[in-house]
Amino acid sequence: MELANPAPGSPSAAPDDGADLALVPLRHPWRWLSAAVVLLLLVLVLSSLARNPNLDIGTVGEYLFSEPVLSGVRATIWLTVVAMILGVLGAVFVAVMRLSANPVLSTVAWGFTWFFRATPLLVQIIFWGFLGALYQRITISIPFTDWTLIDAPTSSVITPITASILALTFNEAAYAAEIVRAGIVSVDRGQQEAAAALGLTSSQTMRTVVLPQAMRVIIPPMGNETITMLKSTSLTAVVGGVELLSTVQSIYNQNFKVMPLLTVAALWYLALVSVLSLGQYFLERRYGRGDQPTAKTPGALQRWVVGVRGGKP
Numbered sequence: 001m002e003l004a005n006p007a008p009g010s011p012s013a014a015p016d017d018g019a020d021l022a023l024v025p026l027r028h029p030w031r032w033l034s035a036a037v038v039l040l041l042l043v044l045v046l047s048s049l050a051r052n053p054n055l056d057i058g059t060v061g062e063y064l065f066s067e068p069v070l071s072g073v074r075a076t077i078w079l080t081v082v083a084m085i086l087g088v089l090g091a092v093f094v095a096v097m098r099l100s101a102n103p104v105l106s107t108v109a110w111g112f113t114w115f116f117r118a119t120p121l122l123v124q125i126i127f128w129g130f131l132g133a134l135y136q137r138i139t140i141s142i143p144f145t146d147w148t149l150i151d152a153p154t155s156s157v158i159t160p161i162t163a164s165i166l167a168l169t170f171n172e173a174a175y176a177a178e179i180v181r182a183g184i185v186s187v188d189r190g191q192q193e194a195a196a197a198l199g200l201t202s203s204q205t206m207r208t209v210v211l212p213q214a215m216r217v218i219i220p221p222m223g224n225e226t227i228t229m230l231k232s233t234s235l236t237a238v239v240g241g242v243e244l245l246s247t248v249q250s251i252y253n254q255n256f257k258v259m260p261l262l263t264v265a266a267l268w269y270l271a272l273v274s275v276l277s278l279g280q281y282f283l284e285r286r287y288g289r290g291d292q293p294t295a296k297t298p299g300a301l302q303r304w305v306v307g308v309r310g311g312k313p
Helices: 029-051 057-064 067-098 103-118 121-129 160-186 189-197 202-239 244-255 258-287 300-308
Strands: 137-141 148-153
Touching (some): 057 258, 121 202, 202 258
């Protein structure tokens, strides 16, 4: 039985190869108009800042790489690194407690995350900075013995830098614990069952099987936490910290050039966050390779060119 070919003019007739069709790119005039408006606004803002005598570009250039400011930058980086390391270690411990079958451990872990996520970081920093108003002395001794490990005034133990580290560490541990817990939960339950069948204990399973696989879920969002930590160090200025913002404040309290010095701090924060954002981008590519499509995703510049040309690559 033969099927009759459709007539050339019938609706069911399909073009043979499409060679006679003219491809007309879709025009997007509103894209050009919106881009022009955004660029115009940007130029106006930058021009206003450049012509504003209160900004004092000369003072910005004078203090941008001065030794006091560079010392504050180094202190900010050091504080970020220390708080992140301690916070992540604490987060792993809290996340494992939260997933424990022991109701006491899981409840305590839940209470820890609830408390430090529910209270503002600024309040926590002030609390640790003025802990001496609650406890005049810190005494740590071994129970049921006469041995005293620490017995000193609170102000000499909880210095501004110590208070900053404690507040940032506990706050980060509470937030990062949820990230770590999500990473652990993302690992298939069969992995733990297979490890148990091989004779591994619960701690060995968590350390050698679960956590290494959870890293691909945990590490990328930790980039956001690191960026947030870097900016949160500026809050320690309220307790007399030594980071970038505190250094800038001490300078403009002497020369009264507030806006130029704040501009210096803003430029350094922008530079540091840009470096961290670049690192986060490569981490997301590295640990998210399993979720990426086979075809290469176009970059921002390529997407912009295609959009300007009306969808024609």
